[in-house]
Amino acid sequence: MTKKYGRRTALSEVDLTVPAGRVVGLVGPNGAGKSTLLHLACGLLEPTSGSLRVLGSRPAESAAHLARVGFVAQDTPVYPSFSVADHLRLGARLNPSWDGELAERRVARAGLGPDQKAGRLSGGQRAQLALTIAAAKRPELLIFDEPAAALDPLARRGFLENLVEFVAELGASAVLSSHLLGDIERVCDHLIVLCGARVQVAGRVRDLLDGHRRLVAPRGGLDRPLPGVEVIRVEHDGAHSRALVRIDALPPSIPYPAEPVTLEELVLGYMARASAAPSGPAAPAGTAWEGAR
Numbered sequence: 001m002t003k004k005y006g007r008r009t010a011l012s013e014v015d016l017t018v019p020a021g022r023v024v025g026l027v028g029p030n031g032a033g034k035s036t037l038l039h040l041a042c043g044l045l046e047p048t049s050g051s052l053r054v055l056g057s058r059p060a061e062s063a064a065h066l067a068r069v070g071f072v073a074q075d076t077p078v079y080p081s082f083s084v085a086d087h088l089r090l091g092a093r094l095n096p097s098w099d100g101e102l103a104e105r106r107v108a109r110a111g112l113g114p115d116q117k118a119g120r121l122s123g124g125q126r127a128q129l130a131l132t133i134a135a136a137k138r139p140e141l142l143i144f145d146e147p148a149a150a151l152d153p154l155a156r157r158g159f160l161e162n163l164v165e166f167v168a169e170l171g172a173s174a175v176l177s178s179h180l181l182g183d184i185e186r187v188c189d190h191l192i193v194l195c196g197a198r199v200q201v202a203g204r205v206r207d208l209l210d211g212h213r214r215l216v217a218p219r220g221g222l223d224r225p226l227p228g229v230e231v232i233r234v235e236h237d238g239a240h241s242r243a244l245v246r247i248d249a250l251p252p253s254i255p256y257p258a259e260p261v262t263l264e265e266l267v268l269g270y271m272a273r274a275s276a277a278p279s280g281p282a283a284p285a286g287t288a289w290e291g292a293r
């Protein structure tokens, strides 16, 4: 699947399948195409070429399909002059599957008063309200575009805990974009790294961590290609060179220690590789979000 805005390619030949029941983290630098991918997934945009299926259908194919997907946009939009209670009433009117009990319980837990005007809420409270409205639709897939970006670390932690609780309570899948790798590490079990309009790496977090290692060699020892090893990135510091490598291709004869990697190291390694080669590695096409229960 490819998405262009005029002559600018925002996503190039993206080919992804995300299994149901996962909390998916979408990471990448500014302008990588994260919002574009999320807007495509909830039907606000259409691909320029290729196709995309979410919960087995074309995004926003019907009212019934729309009701199965909850979306919280980047600035957690609410109606400033409407009260918290107005928002819940509106949600109930617009969504046939609205769970009023869940909405009221969550609003009370977040400490939001029914009469508070949304325009006077703090960033954190607004995010909680937007999350509540998206979740009270009881969607099968929740999509968040940088949901916690404006929140302080404590509010962010609370928001993310709520998000994970919601996803578990609804038995739903979730996709969230973020620049904050710590947040992704805390709540996501599946990762997509987007950079330069292409997916650089994607998969279950545990499999990605198991599938990569850090090779540590005397400085310069990793400058020449190692037969059978896919090197993602090499860094030099002092007397050592360190390489992020894929382990499924690591022959036992490699003379250097292979250490476990952190998620941050893995993400930064792929981003650095993509920045060094702006066109990025070739990728096939077609995208599916299999959030169906």
Ligand SMILES: Nc1ncnc2c1ncn2[C@@H]1O[C@H](COP(=O)(O)OP(=O)(O)OP(=O)(O)O)[C@@H](O)[C@H]1O
Pocket: 005, 008, 009, 010, 028, 029, 030, 031, 032, 033, 034, 035, 036, 037
């Ligand atoms: N409506 C638009 N018209 C033209 N170009 C656009 C439009 N929306 C996005 N783009 C371009 O598409 C590319 C991807 O943008 P997108 O907003 O998807 O990135 P992002 O990863 O969400 O960035 P950020 O982290 O800064 O929010 C960028 O080069 C951006 O300038």
